[in-house]
Amino acid sequence: MGVINIQDVKPxxxxxxxxxxxxxxxxxxKGTQLTGKHVRIMTIWxxxxxxxxxCDREQTMGEAIAQLSPQTLEACEAHASELFSRANLGHEAMRELYQITLLRCAERTIHGLDPTRHEIDAGATKAMLNQCSGGMDDIPTAPELVQRHLSLASLPDIYYRIVEVLGDPNSTATTISDVISKDVSLSAKLLNSPFYGFPSKIDSITRAxxxxxxxELAMxxxxxxxxxHFQDMPITCLDMQSFxxxxxxxxxxxxxLAGRRPGLSEERFFVAGLLHxxxxxxMLKEMPHIMGKVLLHATENNLDTWRAERDILGYDHAAVAGHLxxxxxxxVDLRNMVARHHHPDLADNVFEAGFIHLADIMTIAxxxxxxxxxxxxxxxxxxxxxxxxxxxxxVTSVRQTDRQLDEIVSMFFSGQGNER
Structure with missing residues (x-):
């Protein structure tokens, strides 16, 4: 006997x-011979x-991969090998992600889509980064960088009103509903979001x-x-739609991932991942030329970008986010998840930071x-x-995200430039 993914379970x-x-x-x-109804019940639950x-998980995955044509398999293995060239494939979870990536690559190829990442070592990317890079004088510390940004930009007023509500022990559901309802754009995003997965539309903030x-809603x-706050920020060295x-x-x-563990606030983990x-x-806004050097250093030396940031700056983007x-x-718990997502072992709460660490890895994979x-x-x-x-x-989380991603990106970033 062996444990296999629900997608591979058959009557x-x-x-x-x-x-x-x-x-x-x-x-x-134990011992139940599964029927189609059983499989549907498993999926529903x-x-x-x-x-x-x-059955065996790796055998089942291997059988699916073996059905690919030699040409498709060769192209997808080349893509996956490059993508995972710095990953610890000796770890069982990383091997699982590698195999999922192979199968996703094959699905894209079969449907006539380009399975490769154009950004990896592409000449156009290097040319863009060379244009962005410049002098290395006057590198600020992470706190100095944050203060420089805060002196020039402020958050929308709604943010501070929500902070006040959350900090007031006398606040009620009606209080937060009144505050959010006054921001038409924010209310529309919260009410129209497919994020919740409810069978019918939520018609009011009070109902939400x-x-x-x-x-959860305030978070x-x-x-x-x-x-x-960041939507209209002029960034030249990064594709903002892709970001x-x-x-x-x-x-x-x-x-x-967090939703499978009882008692955790799913929205809190969503926000931490969203802001990680x-x-x-x-860094790109306040010191674009220096960051151009950093990104070029990462590309030319096959480094994780956060490592290149530390090599040149002495700190990384996660530290900047923590200060901000x-x-x-x-x-504090949200800051901890974001600031330690590359180093969850050093977090005050390894468990919570671990979810963002894993989600980031999966997103790249x-x-x-x-x-x-x-x-x-x-x-x-x-x-x-x-x-x-x-x-x-x-694989269950990847498939769930695939179903929601494009619609939620479209909903969150519609009307860009008109919401300040």
Whole structure:
């Protein structure tokens, strides 16, 4: 018997162990011969994997990959090998991501789509970075960089009103509803979002608070108002559409992963993933020529971008984001997740930072946008162990994010430039 992903479970297979839903509910006993109805029930309950007699996860993945034509397999293996060239493929979760990437690459190829990442070592990218790079004089510290930015730009008023509401122990659901409802654009994004997954449209902010909870909706509103601060920022060394796609995807993956653990606020993890790379935007805006050097250094020396930042600046974008979020009085746990997403083992809460760390890796591996990092970084084995997630949740979370990503990116960034 062996554990395989739910997508590979078929009728007539036999359970090798009792089957439980993610919330602990017993579903089916060991020895059950599965029917189509059983498989549908497993999908409805969000079961990511099952223990099946006579099956093995790697064997099942291998069989799917073996069905590819030699030409498709060769092209996809070349792409995946380059993408994972810095990854620790000795780790079981990283091998799983590698195989998922191979199959996604094959699906794109079969449907006539380009499966490769144009950004990796492309001549056009290097030319752009050479144009961006300049002198290295007067490199500010991370706190100095944040203060320079804050002296020139401020968050939308709605952000500070939400901070006041969250800090007032007398605030109620009606209070937060009144504050958010006064911002027409923010309300529209919150009410029209496919993010929640409810079967019918939410028709009022009061209803959204009732369904999601006071803190959850306020946290989501917080994140969206911060995005609006950055939307019109002039950035020349990065494709901003691709940056925001990466950010939203990271948020959705973090939410999907954390959502399998009872008692966690999914919206908090979504916002942390959404904002995890905002430090890089500050760096690109305030010192574009220096950051051009950093990105070129990373490209030419096959380095993770955060390592190149540390080589040249002495700090990375995650540290900048941590300082910025501190100045903006964002919750400490949110700052911790963002500031330590490359080093979850050093976080005050390894468990929470681990979700953003894993979601970021998955976003890069699945080619869901790009924030400046072109290859999959190593996975922290310690963080993976602390998360204690089933491997089958990786492909389930990717498929869930695929279904939501484009619609949510379109919804969050519609009307850009008119919402200040």
């Amino acid at each position: 007539k297979m036999v359970l090798g162990a009792d089957l439980y839903a993610p919330n602990g509910r017993f579903l089916l006993p 969000g079961v990511p994997e099952a223990d099946i007699d006579g 608070v009732a369904l999601l909870g006071f803190n 989501l509103a917080h994140g969206i108002s911060v995005i609006r 925001w796609k990466h950010s939203v995807a990271c948020g959705l993956l973090a939410r999907a 790379d905002i430090g890089r935007l500050i 979020m501190g100045e903006w009085c964002m919750p 699945m080619d869901m946008g790009c924030s400046g990092s072109y290859r999959v970084p190593p996975l922290s084995a310690g963080a993976w162990d602390v998360l204690d997630l089933p491997q089958g949740l990786l």
